[in-house]
Amino acid sequence: MPPRVVVIGGSLGGLNAALHLYRTGADVEVFERNGHEPRDDGAGVLLPPSTERLLAECGAFPVGVARTVRHFDAQGALLREEPRAHRFASWAALHRALLTALGRDRVRRNHAVVGLEQDGRSAAALFRGGRIERADLVVCADGTGSTSRRLLLPRSFPRYAGYVAWRGRVHESSLPPSAARALAGAVSFLRLPDSHVRVSPAPGHLLDFVWYRDLPDGRALTATLTDRTGTQRSLTVPAGMVPDASVRRMREAAAEMMPPFFAELVSRAPEPYVEQVVDVTVPRMVVGRICLIGDAAFTSRPPATAGAAKAVEDGWSLAAAIGRTGTAVPDALAEWEPARLERGRRLVAGACALGRSAGLWESTAKWPFIV
Known part of the structure; x- marks a missing residue:
């Protein structure tokens, strides 16, 4: 029987992870706190080579x-x-492409997470209004201001x-x-x-x-x-x-x-x-059957340039690990976490070191792009 996965957060990182997990055969639902699809407010996303996998999954969209x-x-x-x-790419256009590829029927809006719990066999997300969703795996992709991170790791907060x-x-x-x-x-x-x-x-x-x-x-x-x-x-x-x-x-x-x-x-x-x-770091990305990905785990200031790319990598590598182990979710998470932790730590530390070594604005001239 395929694993059931609950994804908290319907932004780029959450939709990307959901799409890759769904294509491994997992039963996936995404729960987003906002009640409407995001408007195009002018945010842009750099598309480095590491996002090629994402582009292939989404099909054509304006670039x-x-x-x-x-x-x-x-x-x-x-x-x-x-x-x-x-x-x-326009952030909103990329979001629409991901949403179309996954299927809007897999996204539940107006669901703000207020609690997380688990036992040895499953994990559960508790939402405002009383709804409880139990799954083999809960993926927390609720961004820099992550409620999930605050619940799991209260000492890890944006600085x-x-x-x-x-x-x-x-x-x-x-x-x-x-x-x-x-x-x-x-x-x-x-x-x-x-x-x-x-x-x-x-x-x-x-x-x-x-x-x-x-x-x-x-x-x-x-x-x-x-x-x-x-x-x-x-x-x-x-x-x-x-x-x-x-x-x-x-x-x-x-x-x-x-x-x-x-x-x-x-x-x-x-x-x-x-x-x-802000900067965000976490000491761990896995707590039992619950994991943090993307900005919910690590948020890096400029000029690291890799926030979107890292969120994409978190999602597809998690899906690959789940695909190899099936319902053995703890084994998949144990395999997946070490490399992603190291990637996140190096990303944040590198950006902070650049800012300290020469001043942020001087350092940026040495980088090919900033996002």
């Missing part, structure tokens, strides 16, 4: 291509240009890295021609004092930007993470919920700090949003 990398100084002068091809990321998306046609020519078709980096900007192409003649800015912990960070209803968010103030005053201050800072063509891009994003940059 943005950059054939060069450009580095600009604070005055807008081009420091250097390097031929280097990268592919980017603020000292800066935030403003993100947004702009259509090339809304930019002045000079700005579009400077930024289109390339990954562009702008280095500024204590911050930097990265611009990358997205499908449909769109440009995504992320602006990393130092921000001390305390009142300034609290204010930045407070949404338009006055609610303080733990990690991200999503698109459409950032107060107008915060957006205005961000755009004024861009106009003051950036050369015109970068400032134009930032100022024309219709719904920019902001997120706190």
Whole structure:
């Protein structure tokens, strides 16, 4: 009899793991706390070679291509240009592709996990409202702010890295021609004092930007993470919920700090949003018949570049281990965990070491891309 698997979290990592587990023959259901499919808010995903397996599973979906990398100084002068091809996808488009490949009928929405329990034969997820789902394996893929991780490993929590990321998306046609020519078709980096900007192409003649800015912990960070209803968010103030005053201050800072063509891009994003940059590590990824994958286990700051790729690797390697052992879930998890723990530890430690050794913004110039 095939193993039953409950996946907590219906984002990229959870859907990817569910898809691979389903294709090994497992009986899989995904439980997502949000009641609706995510909107396209301008988040982009780098598609390095390690995600080729994911692309093959999903079939065709729109991809943005950059054939060069450009580095600009604070005055807008081009420091250097390097031929280097990268592919980017819209986060929302990739999510839809995964959801279609898995089947929407396997995803249960409006299910927020509130408890986890297990005995020697099975594990169970408890959801708000009283529903209990028992399975041979529970896979926790509920992201950086993971409730599952808090339940299993309460001492492993997100630690603020000292800066935030403003993100947004702009259509090339809304930019002045000079700005579009400077930024289109390339990954562009702008280095500024204590911050930097990265611009990358997205499908449909769109440009995504992320602006990393130092921000001390305390009142300034609290204010930045407070949404338009006055609610303080733990990690991200999503698109459409950032107060107008915060957006205005961000755009004024861009106009003051950036050369015109970068400032134009930032100022024309219709719904920019902001997120706190954090590090997350765990001492273990397996607790009995329950495991943590993706950002629920390890979240790395830039410039590690590998968050999405690591989540994909966690999922398909877990499915491969389950496929080899069938219902012998503890044996599969014992085989799977050591390499994934080592991968996660090296990812987070490497990114932190780069930031400490030369300062985050200096280090990023030595890396081919940042996500």
